[in-house]
Amino acid sequence: LHWSRGLLARVERPMARLRTPLRLLTDGREAREVILDHDDLVAGLRKFEARQLTAWSNYAAAVSHASLRRPLLVRMPLNDELAVGFDSALLYALRESRHLLALGVPTVPSLKGLQADAHELRRHVCALTLVAARYNSLRSAMLPVEAPLLLERMRIIDEAVEPGVLALTWRSHAIAGFTRTVSEAINEAHCVLGAAKATVKDLAALTEGWAARGLFACRMPLPCDADTFEESFASAVAERCVAVEQGGRRAVQLTAATRQVLGIPRGAPSWRSYQLHLDGILARGLIAAITTALQELLCVIDPTGDPARPLLEVSLVLRPPHLVFVPSLSEDDIGGTARGPSLAGWVDSWIARITGIAQRVARLDWPAADFAGDVAQDAKVRALAESIRTRVADNRMALRAFASSYAAYQELWMFGEEPRMADALSPHAREQSSAQTEQGPTSSEEETILSLDMGDQRALAWSERELSRLRRLAEEVATLRGGATIGWLRIDACPARQALLTLVTKWLFRYAQRLRRSVVNQLERLDARLE
Numbered sequence: 067l068h069w070s071r072g073l074l075a076r077v078e079r080p081m082a083r084l085r086t087p088l089r090l091l092t093d094g095r096e097a098r099e100v101i102l103d104h105d106d107l108v109a110g111l112r113k114f115e116a117r118q119l120t121a122w123s124n125y126a127a128a129v130s131h132a133s134l135r136r137p138l139l140v141r142m143p144l145n146d147e148l149a150v151g152f153d154s155a156l157l158y159a160l161r162e163s164r165h166l167l168a169l170g171v172p173t174v175p176s177l178k179g180l181q182a183d184a185h186e187l188r189r190h191v192c193a194l195t196l197v198a199a200r201y202n203s204l205r206s207a208m209l210p211v212e213a214p215l216l217l218e219r220m221r222i223i224d225e226a227v228e229p230g231v232l233a234l235t236w237r238s239h240a241i242a243g244f245t246r247t248v249s250e251a252i253n254e255a256h257c258v259l260g261a262a263k264a265t266v267k268d269l270a271a272l273t274e275g276w277a278a279r280g281l282f283a284c285r286m287p288l289p290c291d292a293d294t295f296e297e298s299f300a301s302a303v304a305e306r307c308v309a310v311e312q313g314g315r316r317a318v319q320l321t322a323a324t325r326q327v328l329g330i331p332r333g334a335p336s337w338r339s340y341q342l343h344l345d346g347i348l349a350r351g352l353i354a355a356i357t358t359a360l361q362e363l364l365c366v367i368d369p370t371g372d373p374a375r376p377l378l379e380v381s382l383v384l385r386p387p388h389l390v391f392v393p394s395l396s397e398d399d400i401g402g403t404a405r406g407p408s409l410a411g412w413v414d415s416w417i418a419r420i421t422g423i424a425q426r427v428a429r430l431d432w433p434a435a436d437f438a439g440d441v442a443q444d445a446k447v448r449a450l451a452e453s454i455r456t457r458v459a460d461n462r463m464a465l466r467a468f469a470s471s472y473a474a475y476q477e478l479w480m481f482g483e484e485p486r487m488a489d490a491l492s493p494h495a496r497e498q499s500s501a502q503t504e505q506g507p508t509s510s511e512e513e514t515i516l517s518l519d520m521g522d523q524r525a526l527a528w529s530e531r532e533l534s535r536l537r538r539l540a541e542e543v544a545t546l547r548g549g550a551t552i553g554w555l556r557i558d559a560c561p562a563r564q565a566l567l568t569l570v571t572k573w574l575f576r577y578a579q580r581l582r583r584s585v586v587n588q589l590e591r592l593d594a595r596l597e
Contacts (some may be wrong), residue, residue: 070118074111077104087547109445121161128155134237138194138244147205148198148227150189152236168310170233187236194230200252201227203261211260211343212487215328219255261327262340265320269344273315275352276306277358289376289556292393292412303419305512310352314427315535317348321430341431352424353577356441359420360450367413367457367554376556380409382469384565386479389472391557409555411456417451458463461553472562475543532579540570 081104103388140151201223208216226248234244321344330337365431366377381392396410407415424441428434441447548555 070111070115074108077107077111084287086135108133125164135235137232138234138236139198140237141564148200149201150191150194150232152194159401165345184548190241190245193249194241197245197248197252200249200256204252204255207263208259209338209343212259215262215330215340216259217336219251219258223248223251223255238418258328261324265324266344266347268320269347269406270351272316273348273354276310276313276351276355289379292378292380292409295378296412300419304424306355307423310423310426311357314348317344317430318428319435330332338431345437346431348427348430350428351436351438353441353444353447356420356442357446357450360417360447360454363413364417364450364454364457365421367454367472377554378409379556380465381432381557382472382557382559382562384472384562389469389476389562391465391469396463410458410462413454417454421447421451438520457553461555464552465557467553468552468557468559471546472559472566475539475566478539478566478573529577529581533574533581536570536574536577540574542569543567543570 079421128359136153137151141147143147143372159197182235204223205220226244230248231245236398238244251561288421299416321341325332326338328337382388384390390410393412422440429436545565546556546559546563548560548563550559
């Protein structure tokens with residue numbers, strides 16, 4: 067219509083200026099043709115405008131009649147959500163009617179009464195759009211475990227919404243009251259759902275803090291002895307237990323506050339289900355904290371870990387008739403110390419105390435129980451504990467392999483006060499002295515030589531060979547490694563090496579003393595014969 071009137075104005079203005087000259091030329095054929103063309107164009111534009119106005123009037127009347135009879139809200143059949151039942155074509159018709167009035171065209175009778183209420187109609191549309199959006203967000207935000215908690219409130223909301231779906235139309239005068247009633251019910255449900263979700267969020271944040279700092283954080287120079295580390299670890303576990311206990315009490319307070327907001331009896335099935343949901347959050351938090359600590363312990367005791375960061379220091383000592391580690395590697399080690407637990411016992415106690423953190427939090431649905439069963443049944447916790455024990459066993463094998471280099475000299479400490487020296491005290495000495503030993507005395511002869519007299523040349527030669535072998539043994543023992551780092555342990559083998567050196571020195575002194583006594587005896591006999 068605006069286009070038509072613009073085109074008509076473009077035709078009328080020049081024609082108004084030409085009418086006076088053309089009136090003087092009416093006898094001419096060309097002037098008459100121009101006037102006829104102008105009149106035909108104007109008539110056509112007038113007819114076009116009339117047809118458009120008629121069509122638009124019919125369309126506006128139909129839209130206004132149908133739109134105003136629609137319900138305020140429509141429920142979607144697939145997901146049961148709400149949508150505003152207003153046809154936007156009615157707002158389009160009102161806007162066009164206002165523009166037509168500006169052009170001087172009278173409005174459609176069916177829209178005449180709506181022009182004054184157009185602003186109020188738009189306000190109702192916006193308010194109901196917000197109501198539908200909040201209702202849909204409420205339904206979509208509810209978890210399956212939260213839906214029973216809001217069951218009564220959702221029933222109240224659906225009862226309040228039902229008139230807008232079934233009875234009220236856009237001609238009704240109770241739209242504002244309906245919108246206010248539904249908005250209040252939805253806002254109340256949103257507050258309740260927000261309280262329930264805030265509890266879940268607070269519990270999740272609470273459990274995340276349990277694993278924020280590792281239990282094996284370095285608090286002292288490493289490596290250290292087992293007792294010192296045990297004291298530090300016990301302090302760290304005690305601090306973590308205190309934090310977990312405080313978190314458990316905080317969870318109970320949050321749950322009680324949420325139940326008051328919801329207004330649900332303590333024994334209601336819906337509340338029990340919600341408590342189980344919160345217990346699941348606490349259990350996952352505890353499992354995450356315990357898993358983090360076990361992973362940290364696994365990294366610490368990994369035999370392939372960083373050799374520059376051993377955790378504990380153990381000593382290799384000689385306790386005849388055994389060569390043992392202090393503390394011992396396991397409870398069944400022969401010759402192990404009975405004055406304290408073994409390294410395997412320490413590790414088992416660490417695992418037990420880490421997993422025992424779950425016993426410090428009471429379940430929300432059953433305060434007399436704890437989460438120890440949930441942790442014990444977790445596959446990842448069990449796999450990590452088994453991996454730790456496997457790594458400890460592998461490390462124990464590596465330590466025993468290290469001790470075997472010292473165990474090769476076990477014949478040094480396997481005799482009494484008057485020992486019987488074997489043909490060889492080490493594999494190296496055996497190779498070097500095998501040829502000499504074939505020419506030496508037998509074992510019975512050696513015992514006779516050591517216990518009686520060493521006057522003959524064969525005994526002296528055998529003793530010389532033994533002295534040479536003992537000196538070679540002393541050199542071998544002096545070259546043994548005094549320490550090593552294997553996995554998470556630093557070995558101090560200096561006590562064992564010093565004990566071997568002491569034994570070799572003792573046997574060197576005894577053989578030298580026997581040779582000296584033999585020489586003195588021979589000189590005394592020679593002196594007696596000369597007299």
